[in-house]
Amino acid sequence: MVSTPKAPTPPDPTQTAAAQTGTNVDTAIANAALGHTNQVTPDGSLTYNVSGYTTMTDQNGKTYQLPTYTATQSYSPGNKAIYDQTQQTKLGLSRLANGQTQRITDLLGTNVDLSQENIDKYTNDHWVSGFNDTWDRNQASLDQKLADQGIKMGTPAYYNAMADFTKQKQSANDQYLGDMYSNAQNSILTQRNQPINEISALMSGSQISQPNYVNTPSTQLPTVDYSGLINENYNQKLGIYNQQQAASNAAMGGLFGLGSSLLGGWAMSDPRLKHDAEIIGYTDTGLPVYEYEYVWGGGRQVGVMADDVEAVMPEAVAIGPGGFKMVNYARVI
Numbered sequence: 001m002v003s004t005p006k007a008p009t010p011p012d013p014t015q016t017a018a019a020q021t022g023t024n025v026d027t028a029i030a031n032a033a034l035g036h037t038n039q040v041t042p043d044g045s046l047t048y049n050v051s052g053y054t055t056m057t058d059q060n061g062k063t064y065q066l067p068t069y070t071a072t073q074s075y076s077p078g079n080k081a082i083y084d085q086t087q088q089t090k091l092g093l094s095r096l097a098n099g100q101t102q103r104i105t106d107l108l109g110t111n112v113d114l115s116q117e118n119i120d121k122y123t124n125d126h127w128v129s130g131f132n133d134t135w136d137r138n139q140a141s142l143d144q145k146l147a148d149q150g151i152k153m154g155t156p157a158y159y160n161a162m163a164d165f166t167k168q169k170q171s172a173n174d175q176y177l178g179d180m181y182s183n184a185q186n187s188i189l190t191q192r193n194q195p196i197n198e199i200s201a202l203m204s205g206s207q208i209s210q211p212n213y214v215n216t217p218s219t220q221l222p223t224v225d226y227s228g229l230i231n232e233n234y235n236q237k238l239g240i241y242n243q244q245q246a247a248s249n250a251a252m253g254g255l256f257g258l259g260s261s262l263l264g265g266w267a268m269s270d271p272r273l274k275h276d277a278e279i280i281g282y283t284d285t286g287l288p289v290y291e292y293e294y295v296w297g298g299g300r301q302v303g304v305m306a307d308d309v310e311a312v313m314p315e316a317v318a319i320g321p322g323g324f325k326m327v328n329y330a331r332v333i
Helices: 013-035 077-099 101-108 116-148 156-204 226-261 306-312
Strands: 039-041 044-057 063-075 266-268 274-282 288-294 300-303 317-319 325-328
Touching: 013 063, 013 226, 063 077, 116 156, 306 317, 306 325
Parallel strands: none
Antiparallel strands: 039 044, 044 063, 266 325, 274 288, 288 300, 317 325
């Protein structure tokens, strides 16, 4: 019989997956290294450095060491000087605001007095004297006017004029106090809030500015389809195996057909009667199987050579007509 070709071993899915994971990890590490591009600008620089490693374990238990990076941003010398001065200023404002915290505590611990009594007091303390001065001047002007008109004090005309003036002054006073009530409220609240606003402004000026990071351009390497390459290689070997198997089947079929078609299984097999012989396989006993053509034609044939058979199985070889060797294919097969 013609020996059967050996089929290729299918790839191990676990090993293939592990190899693909390793390829992916290597590609990811390379992409990370390519993406961490150091940058230098007139305002400063941005640099990346490997600062450590982190361990990753895949589903198969294999571990990988993945590098971790630290990005460091540095100002240019001019910007660094400005930054230091700005920080000193903010620090001074912060300390000043901190020193005023007791003042804020005292203010917030005291209730705002918006009572009628306090509003009246505030109005009297700040605006009534000005109102009275104005009307005192008005009264002096009226006295002079009456005197110029010959109206003397104590006369009915004088008393009538003074009565009208008093009514006007009282009406103006009532309106003035009504207008000043709202102003007094706002003024009292402003006096209370002004120190708080000042301290808040100092505190807001002490906030630290956050650095602005530059976007890093990314470069991506394509991941090698390692599992695809393995499967493709297997498919190629499988295709070769199928071709060999087909040839083996054809050779075996030719031998069986030849052995069954001849009387007693004997056939002329002398090498002198064949040409263009080519080995296409082997029998189970190790005999070469050839594809050849007889000297008298008839197309390509499949069979063994008498000399090969005679060396291992002489009883299967005999001398035929013309002194040419014959092989008993029934014995050989």
